[in-house]
Amino acid sequence: MAKLVKDITSRDEDFAQWYTDIIKKADLVDYSSVKGSMIVRPYGYAIWENIQSILDKEFKKLGHLNLQMPMFIPESLLNVEKEHVKGFAPEVAWVTHGGSELLEERMCVRPTSEVLFCDHFKKIIKSYRDLPLLYNQWCTIVRWEKTTRPFLRSREILWQEGHTMHETEREAREETKRMFKVYEDFQREFLALPVITGRKTEKEKFAGAEETYTIEAMMYDGVALQNGTSHYFGQGFAKAFGIEFLNRENKLVNPYQTSWGVTTRMIGAIIMTHSDDQGLVLPPKIAPTKVMLIPIGNDEEVTKTVLEIQEKLSRKEIASRIDTTDKTPGFKFAEAEVKGYPIRLEIGKRDLEAGKVTLVRRDTLEKVEVVIEKTVEKIENLLEEIQENLYNRALERRNSMLYNANTYEEFKMIVNNKPGFIKINWCGEMACENKIKEETGLKSRCIIEEEQPDGKCIVCGKPGKYKIYFGKQY
């Protein structure tokens, strides 16, 4: 029974090793012969399919249309927008040959698709009647990272990228924030992540964007994971690409643009927020299997009861599976814990005679006995409770790792002693941001939009312009 579990390193001893153990033991990911790339195994991919399905419905409800762009970008096209190419060129994979022939122009595998969309927009946008254009693409992108970690930083990334074009600045700014809100709500409600949101600094914003809004999730170890961004581009790309439309005054003008994306990083965030030394813990709303049903022994009546329960769960659209393997009950229980099914149900002949089953919550490992007739009702309630408990537990932990630093000395002391995010007053100058980065290793996480500074910049002493979070990051 303990075999599976014993192989998991304690998260308090070695968080990085613990993370690797979890994704391997829970069959989420495997390494491949392709350096830096991961295999997303069926269980991991099923989580991604759930994420996709929920977000895709939301995008479509708001009027976005899916499409598919080429995966290659000719070098000349990547070069059109100067900030953009500067940001991405160092980390792209270059295709130089087709079969045995050298290409006339090399092409990179898309690290993101702004330039491809702009190239297309230029052809199809002619009038204000064509706007807004609300497009989205589900695909993989490639960034040639030196060091990789599954889900967090990988050479190939599964993601979604929205690209929209608007008649007015106001509309485009609204879209940027609207989609940002979709991400935030999704992560709170479905992934049970108590995320912190705000605006990136000039230094940290997306290459080519006027503004970048970021979702910053704090992991169990106090380190930040940037977990989704939404960008307002203004007319920068439109001007560089010569995208123009006839406005309502019959004048040729440039449209306003946004883009926004989330990736399989979110799966990494779920793991590093909710899981424990027993294995994976999944929020019920995103778990591919909500309940694992484990019949104990080979009893016909037990089997019948389990099948009846599954049938009832299925009618309520609660995904469950029955463990029919020939492993021992103890092994099955441990496996259910490692895999992070929100609830496991145990029932043997004696339970049946007593008219009850045992439910085990994965979040607390608490056992609950319930009479058979009430099983489905209890499961429904428990799933809600677990979802809520995971959020609250993560929120409490996160809050315990949020700090205020009123002086740079205090800031450095916190950095040296406590993991987490540190809030400061900041003058808004990149020099101070750089100094913090150089001296402490911490990067700015986000400018807090709803909070005003209440003191001087802790670095230079000039008037504070922003409240801002700093933290280590993945």
Place this chain on the structure above:
Amino acid sequence: MAKLVKDITSRDEDFAQWYTDIIKKADLVDYSSVKGSMIVRPYGYAIWENIQSILDKEFKKLGHLNLQMPMFIPESLLNVEKEHVKGFAPEVAWVTHGGSELLEERMCVRPTSEVLFCDHFKKIIKSYRDLPLLYNQWCTIVRWEKTTRPFLRSREILWQEGHTMHETEREAREETKRMFKVYEDFQREFLALPVITGRKTEKEKFAGAEETYTIEAMMYDGVALQNGTSHYFGQGFAKAFGIEFLNRENKLVNPYQTSWGVTTRMIGAIIMTHSDDQGLVLPPKIAPTKVMLIPIGNDEEVTKTVLEIQEKLSRKEIASRIDTTDKTPGFKFAEAEVKGYPIRLEIGKRDLEAGKVTLVRRDTLEKVEVVIEKTVEKIENLLEEIQENLYNRALERRNSMLYNANTYEEFKMIVNNKPGFIKINWCGEMACENKIKEETGLKSRCIIEEEQPDGKCIVCGKPGKYKIYFGKQY
């Protein structure tokens, strides 16, 4: 009104140009700055999403699990299976640089993923208890084609590839045929394609397969489109990759393998089978929008009625849209024809006063008047009728282009005079197949499994071993 339509070349005059006109005018595809790659625009992608959603449910019902493999294949991995690399190496795109660094080993973008799956299978298959492994992946692949045509032959292809591993030869052969049947049924029922099915010859089978089953759809011009294949690999890849498992007798043996795939080619097949000089024609079961509702004039009561009809359609899960643009009715009608919505509904103030609407079938362009109360019922019936009519019409046309040739002279005469497939007796020797190819340009389509030869090979005169179809292909 006629403007949109006039721009479509007649399919009897210039089929290739007609095809290009249809995909451009119906907004299915756009060309991009990436040579040989296409942009699948939202309307085209919505068709693909429908295809995906139906097939994916079917795969999952049969126990297949989705996952995601890397998109790159290191050269050494591609080289493991000799037949396979011979077939694919000439047409792959090679990545040689990551950022500014030359890679130690170049990698190709997957042209198909057998070797990646085998590399993974080797690690995860240990015992007969791990079998069968039923995996599927939705992704894009790259093949460096010299000449391309959207949906038919493109450098980047959206597809699905199933990869399965089995304990016994019998199971693997059954799986090969089972998934082949899934494709065949899907194409007949949903795409209304009267496909011909059979086995590929040695010459035409997949590089590395023991047997390839193929779906051959005949286009309006009599030319074949290979529209889905299912392969039985035997133990070839398993041996090359050293994949072994402990069988029930506790002996280490190689498993038996299959793979199967369909692509966006199916969209090409729909177009070239059902569409006409007025534009796209889509089978209702696969059309993203089943009914386009066109209110005529700006009448409040008309608008209200149209909204009510849409509401009722929506309750029956019949996808409809309302054309609320400020174009003229005539323009809207023409556009609905070009876009191939199975039914368009027209209603103006006078219709409303008379208590009726007009429905126009896209397949026949026939107009049907119906009382408002019966609209939804009539639409339901019409959609079924259209689906059936498209299949029957295509079947009749296909049958009119199937020929028997009893001698090689007869064969050549048919080739020179009539488009279509020609059935012959064949000895099974590649020499005869090659001769036909060289002298007439026709390739073998498929060996007809359910039919026995009834004469000598028309080329060499040796005893006939197979009934086989020959035909030109896309």
